[in-house]
Amino acid sequence: MIFPSGVMCCRGVMNHAPTNASITKVCYQIGIVGFAYAPALQFMKGMLSSTFMPFDIQSLIHARLGENYDLHDRYVNRAFVKVLRTIGFDRVYARAQGAYLYDQDGMDYLDSLGGYGALNIGRNHPVVKKALADLLALDMPNMVQMDCSLLSGILAEALVKRSPPHLNAVFLCNSGTEAVEGAIKFARCATGREKFLYCSGAFHGLTTGALALNGSSMFREGFGTLLPGNAITLDDFDGLERELATGEYAGFILEPVQGKGVYYPESDLFWPRAQELCRKFGTLLIADEVQTGLGRTGRFYGFEHWALEPDIVPLAKSLSGGLVPCGAILTRRGIYDKIFSRMDRCVVHSTTFGRNNLAMTTALATLQVMDDEHVIENSERMGKALADGLRALMDKHEFIHEVRGKGLMLAVEFSEPKSLRLRAAWKLIEAAGKGLFAQMVVIPMFKKHRILTQVAGHHMDVIKITPPLIIGQKEVDRMIAGFDQTLADCYKFPGAMWDMGANLVRASLAARKAA
Numbered sequence: 001m002i003f004p005s006g007v008m009c010c011r012g013v014m015n016h017a018p019t020n021a022s023i024t025k026v027c028y029q030i031g032i033v034g035f036a037y038a039p040a041l042q043f044m045k046g047m048l049s050s051t052f053m054p055f056d057i058q059s060l061i062h063a064r065l066g067e068n069y070d071l072h073d074r075y076v077n078r079a080f081v082k083v084l085r086t087i088g089f090d091r092v093y094a095r096a097q098g099a100y101l102y103d104q105d106g107m108d109y110l111d112s113l114g115g116y117g118a119l120n121i122g123r124n125h126p127v128v129k130k131a132l133a134d135l136l137a138l139d140m141p142n143m144v145q146m147d148c149s150l151l152s153g154i155l156a157e158a159l160v161k162r163s164p165p166h167l168n169a170v171f172l173c174n175s176g177t178e179a180v181e182g183a184i185k186f187a188r189c190a191t192g193r194e195k196f197l198y199c200s201g202a203f204h205g206l207t208t209g210a211l212a213l214n215g216s217s218m219f220r221e222g223f224g225t226l227l228p229g230n231a232i233t234l235d236d237f238d239g240l241e242r243e244l245a246t247g248e249y250a251g252f253i254l255e256p257v258q259g260k261g262v263y264y265p266e267s268d269l270f271w272p273r274a275q276e277l278c279r280k281f282g283t284l285l286i287a288d289e290v291q292t293g294l295g296r297t298g299r300f301y302g303f304e305h306w307a308l309e310p311d312i313v314p315l316a317k318s319l320s321g322g323l324v325p326c327g328a329i330l331t332r333r334g335i336y337d338k339i340f341s342r343m344d345r346c347v348v349h350s351t352t353f354g355r356n357n358l359a360m361t362t363a364l365a366t367l368q369v370m371d372d373e374h375v376i377e378n379s380e381r382m383g384k385a386l387a388d389g390l391r392a393l394m395d396k397h398e399f400i401h402e403v404r405g406k407g408l409m410l411a412v413e414f415s416e417p418k419s420l421r422l423r424a425a426w427k428l429i430e431a432a433g434k435g436l437f438a439q440m441v442v443i444p445m446f447k448k449h450r451i452l453t454q455v456a457g458h459h460m461d462v463i464k465i466t467p468p469l470i471i472g473q474k475e476v477d478r479m480i481a482g483f484d485q486t487l488a489d490c491y492k493f494p495g496a497m498w499d500m501g502a503n504l505v506r507a508s509l510a511a512r513k514a515a
């Protein structure tokens, strides 16, 4: 125990950065001499640096920016690093504002991915930043736990005010998957049933409960037996009725517009019918608004497009203001009170960070920004302008099969071209892996046009577009021009685009061989 106390008693010797001379003095003071001196010098230098240097996040970032990918390769997810390096996405971003990212050289990148939908009001919004700084200046008590904090009450009130009247009780948490986990527990507890019905292709998060509702085998593989449930195909009215009529389901969970692939039912009657059948057979309807919520589809909630009245609504992503994670579950008071039914069950579902002041502040500021800047209206207007512009490209580019979506949750789907020459090239690429053509488009969109997009899911030729909802005509025009020029390059065969496609094929085959 000599070391910590020794360090403590040297405060008078050290002011800021420890020098060799000052450390030598300390070593003598605490009796480290001879052989032990050199390693002790190094060790103490580290210890004293961290003890006496004031923590300075800006210096830390400036000193180490650029080490990003090496650090992740060493300590985090090296498979992800490999993917980013293979497709040339391994940029180092230094700054971000609104809909743009800036790399170390100050080059701008139009962010059409929007942090997977967590950046509806754009990056580093000044109102949210100020709110956080103002909050911190108050030294408010945070996470007391055995109290009812003011800001969580105000946020719950604000969410209820923006929701249909029957959604009048709120549980606050930290993320989308956690909101879905809560929804699963709420539905089980309220109905006394265990099973869930979900949609093919669905995505509700990746913790084990949410994973059980995932409609894609790729995400489930390797994670063992999950909660009981069944998948239903969109627009399968008979299947839907057959399943719900069993009376076995606690909940039917849907994404009003699916994140993976941006699919929704072809028939506008499918979701309302699902609601009707849920009511008839005692199943709770859960509308997962984690991605579609907060204006993404041009309405506050995606379910408003079908005038639904879901029983449970998980929310998250953009509630964070893009800065502090925040999630919520909205439900009926009657359901809520079945979970927290007695005094001894008052924390039967809870989470340490769920009502923390930083998250509550960002969420409240975000809601205010959405109102003040008419973000939902902008999502609808710019979404239409972008979809119209992309659809207009279909006359020019035979690769585009469909442009679909709502608000600023859009997808461009590609399919095999008609002309013989291009069809052969398409087949070559797609034989190595379905979806490689879309990947082939995403890369030059990024490298040449500096527009960040992503393929919309595994094994699909779909590119998803979910930019911040604050974009204007300039960003819409840039995206349309990016797609136009990238697809125009695909007509040069052989050419740079298809060479890059061949490289992707090689990387994909090598990855499969290594697996």
Ligand SMILES: Cc1ncc(COP(=O)(O)O)c(C=O)c1O
Pocket: 116, 175, 176, 177, 178, 180, 203, 204, 205, 206, 255, 259, 288, 289, 290, 291, 292, 316, 317
């Ligand atoms: C519809 C939906 N639900 C749940 C989740 C999980 O959210 P999170 O990543 O915050 O856990 C996502 C994430 O993409 C989502 O799109």
